[in-house]
């Protein structure tokens with residue numbers, strides 16, 4: 001994790017390279033604020049004005065709670081609250097009711113919770129946001145985590161169906177329950193996009209710029225490949241946040257997408 005000072009020092013370079021044409025790519029990239037204490041996450045976000053979307057995951061939320069979401073929103077950031085709810089219908093609904101009140105615009109649930117739980121979660125999120133005068137968040141159903149690879153998924157979970165049909169099956173379940181989009185590997189985006197047109201959102205983690213370390217990710221593509229396949233937005237964490245120069249790494253991802261749009 002870089003010090004906020006270094007980020008601030010590097011900021012003019014980012015601003016110079018992030019003029020108007022970069023706005024669209026910077027709307028497509030969601031930076032996962034993992035591996036940071038709440039105060040570091042706040043410093044990171046404020047040091048990168050071109051960064052529009054941030055993801056608050058389990059690690060940051062458990063450490064900082066709902067205040068983290070509010071503080072990021074106060075900085076003008078759009079928040080993806082990624083707590084991956086997976087529970088019985090009543091608990092899923094209650095969790096989404098509370099999450100929607102925080103002003104998160106994207107919220108994750110697990111598709112494998114099933115259609116009753118997904119429907120209850122969706123209804124609760126809509127009702128709760130409306131009750132406090134907020135726009136309804138988009139619920140995203142996580143299909144199969146990008147850290148799974150086919151062979152281990154089959155052997156450990158005893159699910160023999162190929163991911164190439166299992167993931168679309170979960171996406172269909174979510175869409176039929178009224179969920180607004182899915183989280184999937186970029187490898188599955190093209191098939192899901194063929195079946196589910198916009199505005200159904202396809203958000204893809206498992207993004208690795210060419211040459212970046214895979215870490216625990218298994219089903220990956222580069223930023224440009226993921227967008228070319230039909231991803232709505234990309235979640236990128238360590239390739240940016242653990243880079244020697246995170247500001248430059250963010251700008252490089254934006255430029256890669258600009259090249260794709262050109």
Ligand SMILES: O=C(O)c1cc(=O)[nH]c(=O)n1[C@@H]1O[C@H](COP(=O)(O)O)[C@@H](O)[C@H]1O
Pocket residue numbers: 032034055057082084108142144145146147183184185205206207215217235236237238239
């Ligand atoms: O829901 C997610 O965001 C998610 C789903 C998934 O299948 N795979 C996955 O990596 N993620 C999240 O996306 C981020 C990826 O981070 P990096 O691997 O560091 O780019 C992490 O915050 C994960 O929690």
